[in-house]
Amino acid sequence: MKAASGILVAALVLWPGILPAADAPPGATSCSGCxxxxxAAETPVPKIHGRNADETVALMAQFxxxxxxxxxxxxxxxxxxEDETRAIAAWLASQR
Amino acid sequence: MHPTRRKFLLAGAASAAAVALPLPAFAQSAPRVVVVGGGFAGATVARALKKLAPKIQVTLVESSATFTACPFSNGVIGGLRELSAQQFGYDKVRADGVTVAIQTATRVDPQARTVGLADGATLNYDRLVLAPGIDIRWDALPGYNEAAAEKMPHAWRAGAQTALLRRQLESMEDGGLMVMSAPANPFRCPPGPYERASLIGYYFKTKKPKSKLLVLDSKDAFSKQRLFQNAWKELYPNHIEWVSLSSGGKVTSVDPATNTLTTDFGKHEAKVANVIPPQKAGRIAEIAGVTNQTGWCPIDPVTFESRQVPGIHVVGDATIAGGMPKSAFTANSQAKVCAEAIVKLLAGQTPQQPKLINTCYSLVAPDYGIEVAGVYHPVNGVITEIPGSGGTTALDAPKDVRTTEAAYAEAWFRTITSEVFG
Structure with missing residues (x-):
């Protein structure tokens, strides 16, 4: 990375351009463990990535x-x- | 870089901390992350980094071209599955753009930010992730060393040891006594010794009904204890006997010449001996200086950066992770949080407060599964279970729940290994 000023030092070199468009809300990435x-994974556990967010929120409330x-x-x-669940549900809905 | 320019850059950095750090030869167009250890934690970090930020140059350093998974390896010992079902390669990790180096990391220089490999190569990093799993503490149990493990297997790092213990069980005559020694906390897979005991109980009950397993424990309590003990009473009343610490279960020495395990109260000569010894973080963690006096690695629970060495993150079994047990699910959950934090740090942003999950399934018989789950977050720098969440399967759950959870256990293994290696 070349900043115009050239001010780059090992510990301070940063790459803001690498950031993904959106963050997964806290806890969301753990779901895919199950x-x-x-x-290709053969499982009776329901697929939740891509599921409608309201549906996920409702199911979680029932659980x-x-x-x-x-x-x-x-x-x-x-x-x-509930707020955390809503954020996770929205993120899951955006995933495949 | 030209020396005068370097000087100018240093001055421009205007940071005493930065001045203390050496400069790279030139500014990198993309950040470099080296991950050491290709198990559930390390392979997950490597792939998650590439998924989050494809520009990061990720190198995964792993000694073995084939990974042998510990979860479900108790099923191999009990004759329910083959070792090959535990084994995974790194083709799909490579396909995600990760450079996989089948090499042993032997040196870490946190000042120069380099990792040295056994073949003499040196890798530069902007962030290093250590996911070395466990090593056996060969100095902790008198009589137990690497040679003794060939006679009295630990089978706590899956692979040849797993196969050895299974062969010993298979060749044992019916009526034989098997003795298992279980360690004090903390150790890899807290319910593991008891799942193993269960599946050996199953093997004895179905194949060698006059045989018996004696479990000598250095603890008074263990994971999913009442669930296991209820199941043993119901399924294996004649095949499993558990001796707690306070009943004299602590093994104080072993003698491989006679296959004897000694406690303060007596000697037990075994036809088959399974010594699950005390453990510590994998060797490279010690070399890198990220272990403390416990042998494990204190970490920041938001970033999984070492509390001792900046720029080095530790994930998985090697960490001191508060309430989180040393499990494959934990490793995978931590690894994804760590990867997100590393991307933020490399971009100059503050990582978010994470939440983490663990689930551990255990089989007590092929159609009888139990589990424990937990949800965690950092509280005052410690990963803490969220009150009111988590816990085990109900003690009084009906039989169909046990059957369902056995199926879920197997599905969990297929799912997590497909995420990490598939």
Missing amino acids: HATNA RSGSKPGTIMGRVAKGFT
Whole structure:
């Protein structure tokens, strides 16, 4: 990288151009540990990347309240506030 | 770079901290990140970096061309699956644009920001990620050393050791006593010894019903304890006996010549001995100076940057990660957070406060799965479980939940390995 002034030193060299367009909200990237993004992975666990955000928010609310039976998701849902869940759901909706 | 220009640049930097650091030969058009260790943590960091910021030059340094996964390797020991099902290559990692160097990293110079490889090559980095997993503490248990492990396998780094323990079990005559020694915390995969005990219990029950497994433990409590113990009572009442620390379970020495494990209360001669020894962060972490007196690596929970050496990040089993257990899911979750933080730091921005997740499935029988989950965030610099979240499968869950969770366990392995290596 060549700044016009040429002021570049090892620890201070920065590359602002590498930033992705949007950040994944906190927690969002962990979902794919169980919910596959790779179509080749054979799994009964539902695909959530690309799912409608309102649908994800509603499901998470049901898991959190216990009104939807499940195995692990109730305990995961309780780790996120509604606002956090909404942000994650929106991000998931934008993913494939 | 011309010396006078270099001088000018230094002055222009106007930072005492920066002046103390050596300059690169020339300013890089793209940042360079070196990742050491190609397991769940390291391979995830490398690929996540390329996905987030394709311009970053990412080099993954890993000793072995084939990775052998620990999760589900207890199934190999119990004869339920083959070792080949645990093995993964790096073709897809390469296909994402990561340079994969099948080499052992032997030196780190944090001042010069270089990593030295066994073949003599030197890699420059702007950020270094160490994901070295665990090493065995060969000095921690009298009698147990690398030679002893060929007789009394640990099978705690999957591969040849896993195959060795399985062969020993297969060749043991029915009616034999197997003894397992489980270590004190912290260690890789907290429920691992107990899943292993369960699947060996299953093997004995179905193949060698007169045999027995004695688990000698250096702890009084362990992960998913009541779930495991309830299942043992139900499924393997004659095949598994667990001895806690306070009941004299701590193994104080071993003798490979006689296959004997010694506690303060007695000696146990085993037909098959599985010594799961005390552990520490993988060797390169020590070499880089990122381990503390515990043998593990203190990290900043937002960036996973070492608390001891700037510019070096540590992820996975090698870290001191507060409430997060040393698991593959944890490693993968941390690695993605670390990659995001590194991109921010390289761009001159402040990384966001992360949330992290862990899930650990264990099989107690092929159709009987249990799990623990947790959601975490940094609190006062420590990764802390969020109150009210997480916990284990219900103790009184019906049988269909056990069956479902066994299927989910296998699906989890396929999913995470497809993300990391596929």
